[in-house]
Amino acid sequence: MQTSEKSFFERVYQVVRQVPPGKVTTYGHIARFLGTTGSARMVGWAMNQSHSQKVPVPAHRVVNRNGLLTGKNHFQHADLMEELLKSEGIEVKDDQIKDFERKVWDPAEHLKRS
DNA sequence: TTGCTGACCGACG
DNA sequence: CCGTCGGCCAGCA
Numbered sequence: 001m002q003t004s005e006k007s008f009f010e011r012v013y014q015v016v017r018q019v020p021p022g023k024v025t026t027y028g029h030i031a032r033f034l035g036t037t038g039s040a041r042m043v044g045w046a047m048n049q050s051h052s053q054k055v056p057v058p059a060h061r062v063v064n065r066n067g068l069l070t071g072k073n074h075f076q077h078a079d080l081m082e083e084l085l086k087s088e089g090i091e092v093k094d095d096q097i098k099d100f101e102r103k104v105w106d107p108a109e110h111l112k113r114s
Numbered sequence: 115t116t117g118c119t120g121a122c123c124g125a126c127g
Numbered sequence: 128c129c130g131t132c133g134g135c136c137a138g139c140a
Binding site for chain 1: 120123
């Protein structure tokens with residue numbers, strides 16, 4: 001049982017890892033799922049540290065509210081995020097996900113508060 | 115301890 | 128439509 005007492009970041013990582021391939025989630029949804037609705041920034045910041053985590057985190061499945069690949073610039077390669085998304089069947093055009101609303105994966109609908 | 119930053123979001127003009 | 132500002136909170140010098 002994951003001790004929810006862990007750092008705020010690990011909670012974000014765990015949620016992101018639960019995101020199935022071909023689906024994407026947003027900072028706002030994660031933030032709200034964690035209870036920090038107004039702190040979507042923290043979610044994004046957590047992703048910044050995601051590379052420091054031992055466990056791989058599919059940060060490429062996390063995009064902003066507009067479905068725009070805002071954090072792609074922070075990946076190993078700026079185009080890596082788009083490549084990964086395309087590899088999962090997600091169509092990306094100009095750093096924006098097509099049919100974004102249809103690919104959104106809301107943690108609150110699939111995951112229950114640990 | 116204070117202050118700054120940050121892969122966001124929503125509101126306002 | 129587009130630019131700007133505030134808020135929110137955790138980590139770091």
